[in-house]
Amino acid sequence: MPDPPSSLRVLSLNCWGLKFLAKWRNERLTEIGNQIAAANPPPDIVGLQECWTQQDYNSIRDKTKHLLPYGKFYYSGIFGGGLVILSRWPIEESNMVQYPLNGRPAAVHRGDWFVGKGVASARIRMGERRRDIVEVFCTHLHAPYETEPHDSYICHRTAQAWEIAKLMRGAAERGHLVIGLGDFNMVPLSLAHRIIETQSPVRDVWRILHPDSSLGAAKDKVEKLRGLPMPDAQFNIDKNGTTCDSAFNSWRWNEAHKKRLAKGENVTIDPSVPDPNAKRLDYIFFSSGEHHDASGERTPEWTLKEASVGMMMRHPTLHCSLSDHFSIEATLIRNPSPIAAPSNGTLALPETYLAIETYDEILATITKYTARERTQRRLRMGHFGFQFLLTVGCFVAVWWSPHNYVSFILMFVSSLGLSVGVLEGLMGGLFVGSELRALREFEWEVRNTRERAIKREDSEQ
Template identity: 65%
Template sequence: MCPTPPASPPPTLRIISLNCWGLKFLAKYRHERLTEIGNQIAHAQPSPDIVGLQECWTQQDYNAIRDRTRHILPHGKFYFSGIFGGGLAILSRWPIQESNMVRYPLNGRPAAFFRGDWYVGKGVACARIRIGPERKDIVEVFCTHLHAPYEREPNDSYLCHRTAQAWEIARLMRHAAERGHLVLGLGDFNMLPLSLAHKLIEAHAPVKDVWRILHPESSLGSADYELEKARGRPIPTVKTNLEDNGATCDSALNTWRWNEGEKKRLERGDQIHIDLTSPDPNAKRLDYIFLGSESSKWTVQSANVGLTMRHPTLGCSLSDHFSVEATLMRNPTPAPDIESAIINGHFRGRLATDNDTKLMQLPSSTYATILDLISEYNLRERRQRRLRLTHFGMQLLVSIGCMTAIWWSPYNYVSFVLMLLSSLGLSAGVIDGLMGGLFVGSEVRALKEFEWEIQNAKGEAERVTTSEEIER
């Protein structure tokens, strides 16, 4: 039985996105922290309407959050993906009408088991939520966690993966916007403002980063980031990073970023106070809310960094990230009061205008950069495939040699050593052969699809540029 749709759309929407850092066995005080996250969301003011969670890996933690927020967010979905789960969840004040999990075609490598990105099956958690009686009174929510950077751009060996993932979620958000629905992209995107992935999302989906709508001059990264240093600004304080730059990660306020000495003091029960005016050079913004709104129906009223408090008994931060939060206000049609307030300077929000959310083409040179990135990564993976298949062939020969040598072995212990070497070596060779023959082959084919789409976008950008030059 389908739930009855709301009688009218809400006047405001309160959105929260948080990376919970809920790694099973690895994240300290995991269940205690995520339980407290549920408590804080339940008592947040204003109350949230839609919440996107990342790194909520276990159903135990998800259920703990659901139990504490059910009175304000009665509907929710925990998303299953990969071997260990995608770590994504969406909570909602209204029923989730449709839901699916879209896996990223490019998502890490199985050989990097110590990083785990491939094994969790990262992707996009999609939910369609009806917030009103009309056909287009629908919010489409896309919650994601892009591949982690393990080196700084442009030296990050997973930059190609993260760029392809940004392209994929941009495609999903674009299709939702074409259906005339309100679009929300939430998550830990593991990218800096105005980075390649950030530009790609805003260019190929009619969405805007809500923080930059309100704070267009906010920082582009940590104080030592090259592009940020080039702006010649002083090192920001903790307060500046929270209020102006929207820094959700690596803040001096976050106890999980402290040195070991400070962490031990905290565990002993020492009260460590961080002055909001102290320098905060490492903080940066990795968590985002993207908004796409048809015909400027929604206003970005406010955006803030949240969940900065500490656990009431453990004294640690609730996660290694802070949340990013936003309040959207629905504009009546017509909206003379809002227009008058804007004209008279009384309105402090910012409209998500058509100019904010229209599709645009990036310069042809940007697509050429992506194509070079794909080409470089493609060569790397083909080289990896040759090496892995060669390893498999050599181990097969070694195994045959060991088995043959057993015939002439003078002692039992020598035979045992030869059999052990043969078994272990062949096992490693088979695993490498499977990675080279199956996984890398699949990855190369996914790269070909991504390359075709970028070439197509590059051709369109060149056509538009040529047309504009002819018109001039």
């Protein structure tokens, strides 16, 4: 095996590869493969989201296998999780951990439950030593279909952030370099963001370099309260790291620009145009892979060199953006000083906690969502009971039916009603019951951590 690297280039991109729904999917994802292969500097580890089909994965692999010879397409749920990890070095182990809370089957038009969202993890060996291991976690958290605090899925996304934070903390305690990347569907310093950076030792690479960057879109209340001037499109890219809803992205253009694009015109966007909608949803988190040096002190083995927004080029013939997101990219460099691994093979990382009020906020969210689901279960089971009685009533009515066509209508109504009732009963009795149990597990973990935080606070006082 060659010598371990002194630097590491990481790239994360939501490809927007929805089958049958995403326009020009094949053409765009093929070009994404071309651009990854031609990137300068070339990436060493790539995490992709919304790469839903094996065909698209194979297309990207064919374009990049000379640069990234190792890869994994992750299978999950009914339609697949859409997650991919590509690597310059061998993937020793791999795992797909589905989130316990992940949407609702009744929301067919949203699809989060059906794709089985979770965390794709890969243990990658860059050299022969134990410390030459990087653990990569690629994810796509539940989308916010309403604005907070009215987002009915905020409990799901909060639980998902908690889950990936636990996985990354475990990897950091093994002394490995940890990289978490993906479309987290959250804005900086939101609850999910704070959970990840507090419950695990990873840090958001963009906020390391740009601690005063935006906390959402310029039109959002959180940004208006800061009293900053309206950012232009280029400032949002360079300073705020916006990867979604950018004025540069053709899939977010107004109808006039879209019509020009449909006619084959290569539309140019002025970098100084106001950009009120752009926000940062895509992230790279990393933990430095701390080890003990000869004196017993912890020393960070990896440090952040740079981070940037990438994959902003257009398709060469279609002139559209390659995805409805831009990529987030980062370069890590290795500490050249000699470091010895701890003798026991693990690191006792210092525990960090959120504010007690934040744990109370999470518990209140869980309580509110639990009450909602209990109501949903009663309604769905009640609907099942009603449809069952309706079916029995239709069967009885057939006995006194004066005409065959009336009997047909009664049988059709009874069959349709019973089918709907059974689906409602399954969702109310099985799915909601499963979700309530997952909520109880999540609640226990939060309460347990809250108790430890209180004890820490008391001891410090």
